[in-house]
Amino acid sequence: MKYKIFLIHLIAFTLFSCSTKEYLTANTDFNFNWEFKLEDSTSNRFDTTWKKINLPHDWSIESPLDSIKGEGATGYLLGGTGYYKKDFNLNLKNNQVAYLVFDGVYNNATVSLNNQELGKHPYGYAPFYYDITEQLQQNTNTVHVTVDRTRYADSRWYTGSGIYRNVNLITKNKLHIPVWGTFITTPQVNKDKATVKIETQLQNGYLEDKKAKITTDIFTDKNIKVGSTTTELTIYQGKSENYTATLDIKNPDLWDIDKPTLYKAITKLIENGKIVDSEETIFGIRSFKFDANTGFYLNGKNRKIKGVCLHHDAGLVGAAVPKSVWKRRLEKLKDAGCNAIRISHNPASNEFLDLCDEMGFLVQDEFFDEWDNPKDKRKNMNEKSVDYITRGYAEHFQDWAERDLKNTILSHRNHPSIFQWSIGNEIEWTYPRNAEATGFFNNMDWSGNYFWSAPPNSIEQIKEKLDTLPIATYDIGKTAQKLAKWTKELDTTRYVIANCILPSSSYESGYADALDIIGFSYRRVLYDYGHENYPNKPLMGTENLGQWHEWKAVMERPFISGTFLWTGIDYMGESNGGWPKKGTPSGLLDLAGFEKPSFYMFKSLWSEAPSIYIATQTAEKSKYQLNNHGKVVEKKEGAWQKALWVWQDVNEHWNYDSDQTTIVEVYSNSDTVELFLNEKSLGTRKLADFDDHIYKWAVPFEAGTLKAVASKNGKVVESVIKTSTQPKALQLFTDTKSVVANGYDTAHIVLQIVDNDGNPVKTENQKVLFTVTGDAKVLGVDNGSITNTQDFNSHELITNKGRALLIVQSIKDSSTPIRIKASSNTLTSNEIEITIAPSK
Known part of the structure; x- marks a missing residue:
């Protein structure tokens, strides 16, 4: 948990048999x-x-x-x-x-x-x-x-x-600080000085008044004390008191996405010279603001939010995700240039937020997917629950929403990564008058008009309909105001936002009035509409397609702070009637955390580091073709401007029939790229010549080596794929050679079928069996495919693209090294050894 509560001056203390005179936390x-x-x-x-x-x-x-x-x-x-x-x-x-x-x-x-x-x-x-x-x-x-x-x-x-x-x-x-009883904010921040505000709740469970001293010491990440405050006060019997102190820190190290520096506050409650309670709170010093005209500022610097939406599951481990599994996934997103996470559509775990604090991700923490009325879990267009198994949180919302929202804020509010509280996700369509007022959803065409058209009804028509349509039991504007009020009762330092699927009605229904920022869900075509008609309300994309056209729209508009792509990682579910598809393949990473082509596309858009990546496809299956002038063009002109959730069908290999025409795509942030086939140049292209931001060549297939070369900021980068031959072995790789014997730490073992030269074979699959010995728990296996229906809780599976993933977890207080091998009917692997480090 974020509230890591430590004992001070602890000697020979155990929880179950305390004989000291000071009964510490x-x-x-x-x-x-x-x-x-x-x-x-x-x-x-x-x-x-x-x-x-x-x-x-x-x-x-x-x-x-x-x-x-x-x-x-x-x-x-x-x-x-x-x-x-x-x-x-x-x-x-x-x-x-x-x-x-x-x-x-x-x-x-x-x-x-x-x-x-x-x-x-x-x-x-x-x-x-x-x-x-x-x-x-x-x-x-x-x-x-x-x-x-x-x-x-x-x-x-x-x-x-x-x-x-x-x-x-x-x-x-x-006499103690209750659970979630501290709140640290930084109301004034600049490079010379930061003001730290420390709010502490104190509770006296005794039947007598207590006089006590409360002290808070602030330490840097190098454990250097940089500030201290002390106050004496009386806490009355059976009462809870709130105490506030402020102090200044000179020349603070700011928490930032590029350098997420964290501070530590140790608060002690002292009675008669004895420490009776002590609590450690990790926090960050930072400032942020949103401007309706110029966008987002972090520590005074104008920045674009390069965000992704994430669900809380992680493939084969389901919802019970070890911290090290999240860390591997977040490290990859960070490598792509991602700097923000939207927790969709529910509060995150404190452990996940710890990682975001430590790694430098901004976080939008979202409270609810349902409010007063339910969402249909099967169709997502007919907003009603029809049977027992689909009834969700809407049935509890009236009684529990305030408690759940406030518990989340109290538990999460010290995380410096959180910069937005989202009160809801795509709520509007559960209130029929809002959907009807816009003109959408009663003539919906998912392939067209909603994504690319202005609202069928004008602002005046929307207002008229909202004034005349029957009002149901609950009103979206009143509920939004209630949720925003509860949020600001506990925290006024973050912005209140929501992800609006029908922003044109939300502006007029009272919903947007409850928000500090309005988020647009798949409505980039309304950015100008929103800014021109409601110029004082900051807006941004909060759920958007993982396509170039989405990011282009953000970059062209200073008033758009950024975006959250749907999604950063593939997730389980939302695959109604899609068997064997068990999840949603819109991510930059797949279910096993492997990079997809869209990952490299957004790395070329978001990362400052030089990047380059090759993808290929037959001319028949490609979305591109060679025109009469020898230029590679879209088969459907302008299709890139309306690409939806799933990236185009491309391969990561160089294995085709001899002389078969292929389309080679290269994703890079370099101004020019040169392509080589078996060391022969196929020409240099300029990025400025490709509206869809993708370099393209038409190449008759020839076995060998395909290489793309580029340079950026004086650094040369290249991407190489080679024609593979017959499978020869199984190659195992691990992301760590040692795990801590704490019962939590994990190792990711990646298996790849390779040929005699060690080239990955991505065009053939085999059933493989992992053999694990030593002190380890096998969490399961996966191959990343959204249509893989094999058991996760297993030691074996059929590969996808010749690849598979095994995750093993340490056993508490173990010592025997973990050894891992793999085999199929015809192939064997190298052996991986993972040593065991003692738990601290």
């Missing part, structure tokens, strides 16, 4: 040594015995995909009712309290301790906690969590099932 990782069983009437699976597991845990990803009983909306994986329990010892002292903190449980969770119900929590994404002091008993305690995921099509994407995020047990003195 303890934050215990509560993820290990759980038991689990599953009741799933849909698949007739009834576990009668408990199995040992560790958290985070997603039981749905462990099951086979089911094309009959499963739903494409949630990736053809089923749900059920999961039962978790954990025994633990905790001899709490009379002057202590204890909290059990869940970062996320999907969903409809009921939590009990020692057979006493603590509470229920329906939302699968918001963090929550319970004060368990009164329910604790001496020595052995048992916590039970029941997760009702029988509504297994309750979302438009794969959600996972179970306690899929971290759990912590926190013990404190009765």
Whole structure:
């Protein structure tokens, strides 16, 4: 968790038997040594015995995909009712309290301790906690969590099932800083000085008033103290008090996307000279603003937001994503020049946000995909739930929205990466009068008019319809105002935004009035409309196509701050009726985290570093052709300007029939590129000659080496692909040669079929088996294909493009090195050894 609470002056202290006179804070990782069983009437699976597991845990990803009983909306994986329990010892002292903190449980969770119900929590994404002091008993305690995921099509994407995020047990003195009780902001920032504001909540659980001293020390990332504040105060019996202090830091190191410097605040609560509570908060010093005319500024510098939308799943691990799995994926997005993440369409985990803080990603944290009215999980165009399994959060929104929104802000608000709170995603179509007012959606043509046309109705017509159409039980503008109000009750330092699918109606319905910034969903054709008609409201793209035309529209308009592409990574679900397609292939990375051609296209657009990449296709399958003048042109002129979610069909190999005409595409940020085939130049092209930002050559196939060469800023870069011959071996690669024995750390093992010369063979596939020995847990296998329906929870699979991925995870306190080999019916691999580093 972000709120990493540490003991100060701790000597020989254990959580379960405290004999010191100072009862200090303890934050215990509560993820290990759980038991689990599953009741799933849909698949007739009834576990009668408990199995040992560790958290985070997603039981749905462990099951086979089911094309009959499963739903494409949630990736053809089923749900059920999961039962978790954990025994633990905790001899709490009379002057202590204890909290059990869940970062996320999907969903409809009921939590009990020692057979006493603590509470229920329906939302699968918001963090929550319970004060368990009164329910604790001496020595052995048992916590039970029941997760009702029988509504297994309750979302438009794969959600996972179970306690899929971290759990912590926190013990404190009765005089303490409560959970999520600190808030650090930087209201004034420049290169010479930063003002740091520290808001701390203090709680007195005693039956008497307490006088105490509160101190906060600020440290750099090199552990140098740069500021301190101390105050004495009285906290009255049974009361909670809020305390605010400010201090200045000279010559601050700013948190930025290029240099994400973090500071540490250690707050101590001292009574009678003894530290009774201590909390560490990581934060960053930065400033940002949005200007309606000139866009986004970070630390005073005008920057474009080069963002991607991400769902919370990560391929074969489902929703229970280890931090190191996210790190590999985020490192690749960073390499492409990405600098921002939109969490779609729900709050992120604190662990994910930690990574964004550490790696320098701006984050839009989104609260809800449904408000008052449900979205149809199967069709996405007929906004109503029709049966039990599709009913989602809208059924709980009236009772739970404020709690879930505020819990999310309280838990996340110290993350410097967060710069926007999004109150909703594409909400408008669930309020019929808004959709009808625009003229869209009652004459929708997904291949055309919505994406590329102005609203059928004028502003005056939209206003008239909103004034005259029947008002339903709930009004979108009033709900938006309510959500924005709740947000700003807790945090006024970030901008409130929403992703608007019908911005023309949102401007007039009161929805946009609740927002600091309005986000456009697939409506780049309305950028000028929005800016000209509503010039005082900043706007940006918040869900847009991963195509050149989208980025071109941003670059041509200073008033557009940037964009969030749909999506950064392929995700499970939203594949209704698409079997065997189990997910959505709109990402720059595939389900296994492998780079796709669109990744390299956006690297050429977003990264300052020289980049170049070759893709090929037969002239028959290509979207391009050779015209009568010998120039490669689009088969449908201007098609690039209306390209949608999925990148054009291209290959990453150089294997075709002799003399077969191929179209070679090169994605580069260089002004010129020269192409060579077997060291013979095929000519130099200029980027300025290609409106679609793609270099192109028509090349009769000849076996050998195809090479593209470019230079940028004095640095020469090249991309090479070679004709492969018959498969000869399986080559294994790993992203790390050592994992920490903490039960969390992972290693990614990539398998590639290669020929006798070590060239990758991407045109043939084989069934491969991974053999793993030593102290490791196999998390599963994948090949990245959106149509791969093999079990993730396995040691074997058929490759895609001759490639496969295995992820192994360390075992807590283990020591035996991990050894990995692979084989097929005809091929064998090298052996990978991964050493085990002791856990700190």
